[in-house]
Every structure is written in structure tokens, then in C-alpha cells.
Amino acid sequence: MIGKLNNLIKKTGAPVCVGLDPDLGNIPPVLLKKAFDAGGKTLEAAASAVWSYNKTIIDHIYDLVPAVKPQSAMYEQLGLPGVAVFKKTIDYCHQKGLVVIGDVKRGDIGSTSAAYATAHLGKVELDGVLTSPFGEDFSTVNPYLGSDGIKPFLQVCAKEGKGIFVLVKTSNPSSGEFQDRLVDGRPLYEHVAEKVDEWGSGLMEDGYSEVGAVVGATYPEVGRTLRKLMPRTCLLVPGYGAQGGKAEDLKDYFNEDGLGAIVNSSRGIIAAWKKDAYASYGQEAFGEAARQATVDMIEDLKKAWQR
Amino acid sequence: MIGKLNNLIKKTGAPVCVGLDPDLGNIPPVLLKKAFDAGGKTLEAAASAVWSYNKTIIDHIYDLVPAVKPQSAMYEQLGLPGVAVFKKTIDYCHQKGLVVIGDVKRGDIGSTSAAYATAHLGKVELDGVLTSPFGEDFSTVNPYLGSDGIKPFLQVCAKEGKGIFVLVKTSNPSSGEFQDRLVDGRPLYEHVAEKVDEWGSGLMEDGYSEVGAVVGATYPEVGRTLRKLMPRTCLLVPGYGAQGGKAEDLKDYFNEDGLGAIVNSSRGIIAAWKKDAYASYGQEAFGEAARQATVDMIEDLKKAWQR
Numbered sequence: 001m002i003g004k005l006n007n008l009i010k011k012t013g014a015p016v017c018v019g020l021d022p023d024l025g026n027i028p029p030v031l032l033k034k035a036f037d038a039g040g041k042t043l044e045a046a047a048s049a050v051w052s053y054n055k056t057i058i059d060h061i062y063d064l065v066p067a068v069k070p071q072s073a074m075y076e077q078l079g080l081p082g083v084a085v086f087k088k089t090i091d092y093c094h095q096k097g098l099v100v101i102g103d104v105k106r107g108d109i110g111s112t113s114a115a116y117a118t119a120h121l122g123k124v125e126l127d128g129v130l131t132s133p134f135g136e137d138f139s140t141v142n143p144y145l146g147s148d149g150i151k152p153f154l155q156v157c158a159k160e161g162k163g164i165f166v167l168v169k170t171s172n173p174s175s176g177e178f179q180d181r182l183v184d185g186r187p188l189y190e191h192v193a194e195k196v197d198e199w200g201s202g203l204m205e206d207g208y209s210e211v212g213a214v215v216g217a218t219y220p221e222v223g224r225t226l227r228k229l230m231p232r233t234c235l236l237v238p239g240y241g242a243q244g245g246k247a248e249d250l251k252d253y254f255n256e257d258g259l260g261a262i263v264n265s266s267r268g269i270i271a272a273w274k275k276d277a278y279a280s281y282g283q284e285a286f287g288e289a290a291r292q293a294t295v296d297m298i299e300d301l302k303k304a305w306q307r
Numbered sequence: 308m309i310g311k312l313n314n315l316i317k318k319t320g321a322p323v324c325v326g327l328d329p330d331l332g333n334i335p336p337v338l339l340k341k342a343f344d345a346g347g348k349t350l351e352a353a354a355s356a357v358w359s360y361n362k363t364i365i366d367h368i369y370d371l372v373p374a375v376k377p378q379s380a381m382y383e384q385l386g387l388p389g390v391a392v393f394k395k396t397i398d399y400c401h402q403k404g405l406v407v408i409g410d411v412k413r414g415d416i417g418s419t420s421a422a423y424a425t426a427h428l429g430k431v432e433l434d435g436v437l438t439s440p441f442g443e444d445f446s447t448v449n450p451y452l453g454s455d456g457i458k459p460f461l462q463v464c465a466k467e468g469k470g471i472f473v474l475v476k477t478s479n480p481s482s483g484e485f486q487d488r489l490v491d492g493r494p495l496y497e498h499v500a501e502k503v504d505e506w507g508s509g510l511m512e513d514g515y516s517e518v519g520a521v522v523g524a525t526y527p528e529v530g531r532t533l534r535k536l537m538p539r540t541c542l543l544v545p546g547y548g549a550q551g552g553k554a555e556d557l558k559d560y561f562n563e564d565g566l567g568a569i570v571n572s573s574r575g576i577i578a579a580w581k582k583d584a585y586a587s588y589g590q591e592a593f594g595e596a597a598r599q600a601t602v603d604m605i606e607d608l609k610k611a612w613q614r
Contacts, residue, residue, distance in 0.1 A: 023418060024431075032434070041436035073415055073422035077431050079440035083390050105415055107449060108380055109479035111330060115380035124331075124384050127339070129348035133386035142414060144451040145477050146484030170452050172416035177453030177502070181495065183488040188495070192485065 001137050001163045002212070002234055003205035005099050006259050008066030014298045015254070015305050017101060017236070018061050018290075019266025020089060021071040022050040026271040028283035047081035050074075053286075054089050057270050060287035061294050062096040069101040069236075069264055090136055100136045101236065105167065107142030107149045114152035121164075122156040138163045140214060140236070143192050150199055154211070157203055163210035166199070168192050168226060171216025171239030189222070193229040200233060208259065212236055215253070217245025217263065224252040227260070235261040241268030241297070250304040258305050269293045308444050308470045309519070309541055310512035312406050313566050315373030321605040322561070322612055324408060324543070325368050325597075326573025327396060328378040329357040333578040335590035354388035357381075360593075361396050364577050367594040368601050369403040376408040376543075376571055397443055407443045408543065412474065414449030414456045421459035428471075429463040445470045447521060447543070450499050457506055461518070464510055470517035473506070475499050475533060478523025478546030496529070500536040507540060515566065519543055522560070524552025524570065531559040534567070542568040548575030548604070557611040565612055576600045 009015050024032065024046065032049050039045030058068070070093075075086035093100045106116040120139045123130040141153055141164045153164050169179055169189040179189045193213065200209025209232045215223050217239035227235070235253050239245040240263045253261040272278040272293035273286035281289040316322050331339065331353065339356050346352030365375070377400075382393035400407045413423040427446045430437040448460055448471045460471050476486055476496040486496045500520065507516030516539045522530050524546035534542070542560050546552040547570045560568040579585040579600035580593035588596035 021419070023422065024433075036434050041433040041438075043431070043433070043438055043440065046431070046433050071415075071419055071422075073413070073419045073426065076426035077422040077440055079426070079431075079438075080387070080391055080394055082426075082440070084387055087387055105413070105449070106380070108378075108412055109477060109482075112328070112378055112380045115330065115378075115384040119380065119383035119386070119389075124350070124353070124386075126331075126348040126350070126353050127343050131348075131350055131386075133350065133384055133389070142412075142449050142451055144449055144474060144485060145479060146481035146486070148479040148481040167451060170416060172452060172455040174453030174455040175416075178451060178495065178499065179453070181490040181498065183490060183495075188485065188488065188490075191488065195484070 001099070001161055002208045002210050005066055005234065005262070006206060006208060008099060009259060009262065012064060012066050014065050015262045015301060016065045016294065016298055017067040017069050017262050017264040018065055018269050018294065019069045019071060019264050020054055020057065020270065021074050021266040022053055022270070023074050026267060027053045028273060028286050030283055043079045044081045047078045047085045050078065050082065051085045051088060054085070055092060056287040057290050058093060058096060060291040061269070062098055064291070064294050064298065067099040067101055067262060068093050069103045071266070072102065072104045087134055090134060099138070101138040101140070101165065102134065102136030103140050105140045105142050107145055109145050109148045110152070113149045117153040117156040121153070121162040122160055138165055138212070140165045140167065142167050143195070147195070154199060154203065157210045163212060165212040165214050165236040166192070166196050168196060168213040169215050169219060169222050171218045171243050171245070175216065190225065190229060193226050196233055197230045204232065208232055208234055214238065217250060218243055220249035220252070223250070227252055231255070237261055237263045241265045247300045247304045250301070254305045263301060265297055268297065308406070308468055309515045309517050312373055312541065312569070313513060313515060315406060316566060316569065319371060319373050321372050322569045322608065323372045323601065323605055324374040324376050324569050324571040325372055325576050325601065326376045326378060326571050327361055327364065327577065328381050328573040329360055329577070330381050333574060334360045335580060335593050337590055350386045351388045354385045354392045357385065357389065358392045358395060361392070362399060363594040364597050365400060365403060367598040368576070369405055371598070371601050371605065374406040374408055374569060375400050376410045378573070379409065379411040394441055397441060408445040408447070408472065409441065409443030410447050412447045412449050414452055416452050416455045417459070420456045424460040424463040428460070428469040429467055445472055445519070447472045447474065449474050450502070454502070461506060461510065464517045470519060472519040472521050472543040473499070473503050475503060475520040476522050476526060476529050478525045478550050478552070482523065497532065497536060500533050503540055504537045511539065515539055515541055521545065524557060525550055527556035527559070530557070534559055538562070544568055544570045548572045554607045554611045557608070561612045570608060572604055575604065
């Protein structure tokens, strides 16, 4: 799957992932009102608004970018109807040719981690019949439980030609509380990074590994170090835009071949209609605002990744 | 919620949690066959078998124990029909008076963690109407992202009178890869434990905190240390039975008042019908086998918790 992702990055000229985080506050009120008027103030109605919102965003950005990243939490908070829209969004993105990174941050041990890997990347066996439960292309995975939690994902990745992004250094202010603590004189995230490189060594495609790493845009000096520690790893970079990460800080997240990183933006694109810069579109044209914000982000990132 | 859990532990005389981990391999073949014959080899049919299985187990153990712990992964691997049974199981356990610990091991940052907390413990606001998406009583939470990931859960716990169990030291063999690494001369899990104590200090009920900790049964010496570092914390203890944890090793997981720990068993109870000791029940009487295994576990644990 990393080969497909890299090819799409080259084809679009955009190392960009659009985060589909449909928090209700990001959805234009006119869209929510329409849904509540039609279906009452129910989870079903809210989920139907999320679906219209997602579909419009996807229709406006699918030809510009290689990948999207639906954030599971935003769908789970709408209960079962929300989870149904998570699945519908994955399927629609696939129809549109996008790579889908399920931002689920799962992580458990042994047979439980195997079940998560099956749920999101694999196929469950029902008396000999194989069925795909959610069918993302990549999952984000939490490493706190160690190799026992990661290996079942690696097995599914090998079988299905899929990949994962392991949390190494997240973009949030308190990421340092545990991730930065010194172990043998070096921050814990460096030890995790070494494991990521090791876990990926058996899953290579065109020089890159199916085991990527989440490395926040908000700590550029850390990104530089981690780039070197994981030369064959694709970095999934949250924190650009809304959280303060800037394009010029991201130069060293990329390899010499211009690959090796994909930068995510969620609110900056899907809620562009709320930003002063795109206010002229108005809430009804939130799709056009999202498209323009995507074009602008790709242009901005050229500073970082073109050599 | 920790007050309710402690009261139920005292009432039942059983510091025991039954793990509802319905991996298909744990379900009696006769039950699966019936479901596949009726509904085809589909996710819907498999999920209906999980529901019958869970309901029978719950009907046979609800009066013996204070709590159950459905493991989200096992439901997610059956896609949407599986997630629907996760919700149905939570609701049914509430009808039966059980405390429900959602073993979801979520963890993210800021607004995303808030969405997970809302999904599993809180209520989502739909234009002024509050609705509970999944409605567990406790969630398990991963601490790797630091306080930013935990605080949104604390806010929801404070508002709803609910609780969390933070992963501190898990029961699996490779838990040491990161959790045991020395930071300032002490294992990382001790630093996490100190944070758990701090996070819980504002959420006390009858001497215990709404912020519990997951501490595996497989490392008794660690359990002893962690008990002292988190005196007001309830320990959720996986790894008893199938993973090798023994009752006599668990003495020091409990406080002098006989509270402070709840020991989980999943396969040991729900798949008791597969064990030699309970084989005489046969696969059709898996509910009776589960009940007897629960009675035996409670008896076994008396060595540990009665003083």
C-alpha cells in the first residue's frame, strides 16, 4: 500500500492528506439544521448531516490529493449511525480512488490486537468465507503495549498488502510527558522510532516500508532526528496549520527523493469556510472553500518538499 | 461510578470482572452453525451468534459479579453488525445491574479525545438535545499522548459521574519494551502511575478515585509497587488464568479494606466449556460452565483479598 500511496503523491504532486474529522462544530449550521428538521435531533439525523458534509468535501478534493484520514472518534461520538457513516465514507473514498488512513489509534495485545487489525485492515473468516469489516488501507496504531500489540498488525499488513502508522511523537503540547522522557540518555520516541524501523524491515515496497510513523509538525527539530532514524519510513505529519506547524519547518521531514512524508490537515481544509481567508465562499459553498484551501496548502508545501 | 463499583464488589463478595471477548473461536460451534444456517456466512449472522452467546453468559453470571468488560476489538472485527452487538450488550448488562467497563483503549488529543470520551462515557449535544452514544460506565484509556489525551476524559467523568482505567503496566510479555524503560532511574510505568494518582485527585468517591489503572496480574512485584504509588486507585487486573496470573500473587494488589482491585477473566470464564475442568457440561451448556468457572474463580480469589 505504501507503493500506491507514493505513486499517488508523485502523480498529484501533493504530499497531502485531508483529515475527515467531522466534529459537529465544523459542519455548516445550514446543513445541520436541514438534517435536524428532516430527522429530528437524533444521532441518525446528525450522522446524515456528517455524510452529506463528507461527500461534498470528498467530491471537491479527491482529484487533488492522494489520501484522506477519517478520525474514528468523530464518528463514534454519533454512536452506531456515526460508525455507519465512517464505513460509508471509507467506501466512497475508495470509489474515488483515494487511499484511506483510518485514524483509529488502536493498540492492544495478542488476539485482541489481531482482532483490531482484522477489523480495520483485514478480513474476518466466517466458516470459510472471508469478509472485510471496515476495509481501510492504513491504520494508526498506539505502541505503548510493545511488539505484542504491533505484530498482529504486521501479519495482516503482509497478507493484505496494507500498512500502519505508529504513533512516535504526537503534535500535542503534552506529548512530551511520556514520549520525551529520557531512556538511556535519549527520548523515548527515539526508541519507538528504532522499533518502527525494525518492524518495517520485512515489509518493504519500492524502498519504503508499510510501517509508517506519526510525527507531529509542531516539533521540527524532532522531525529532523526522526527522519534520520527511520530513513525508509513514511511520516504522517499532523499539526500543520491549526496546531501551528509551518511548511518551511517541514523541509527535513522529506527525503531527498521528495517522498517520505505526508502532511495532514483537517480543520484547515474541511472547516475552511469558517476561516477569514475563505469567508467569501459562505457556508453553503464549504466544498469550494475546502478545495481552495487544499490548493493553497499544496502550494505552501512546495516550499518544503520540492528540491 | 467507583463508589457504585466498590459497593457491588462488597455486596457480591467478588472483586471479579467477566471479560466479554466473543472471539469467534470462543463461541460453541453449534451456536455459530445455527446462526450461519439461518443467515448465511455474513457479518450479520456472526454478530447474531455473538449476541446469543453474550446474552446466555450474562444471564448466568450477572448475580455473581459486579462488572463486565466487553472488549471492543472483538465486536469491531464483525464490522457494523458487530458494533451494534457491542451497544446491545452494554444496554443489556445495564438492565441486569452490572457495571460496564468498555475495553476500548482509546487515546488521542484535545478535541479528538473529547469525542472519544463523549462517545463512550458522555452525551453528545444535538442542537440542545443530549444523547448517549454508547454509554459505558468506565473506559480503558491509553496514556501515551499524555495529559492532553486524559483531561477530556476527566471532564466527562466529572460531569457524568463515570470513570476510566488508564493503561499503566499491561499483562503481555512485551509490555516491558517501553513501559519498563528507566526514566530518571525508575520504570516509565511508575511515572505513569504518579500521573494517574494526580489525575484522579479531583475525582474522589468514598476514598477511591474515578481514575483507575490497568495493572497486569503477570507481574506481581510490579503490582506491589504500583499499589503503593496509587493508594486511592482501583486496579483493573487482566492476565489472571489464561495468561498465567495466580490468586496468591494478587494479595498485594488489594488494600487493607479489601478493595482497590478488580480481577478480570475473559476466556477462563466465557470459554470455560472448552477447558478440561468443565468439559462435562458440553458445548450446549456453555452458560452453566461459565457460571461454575465464575464461582470457582471467586473462591480462588478469596485467598488473595480476604484478610
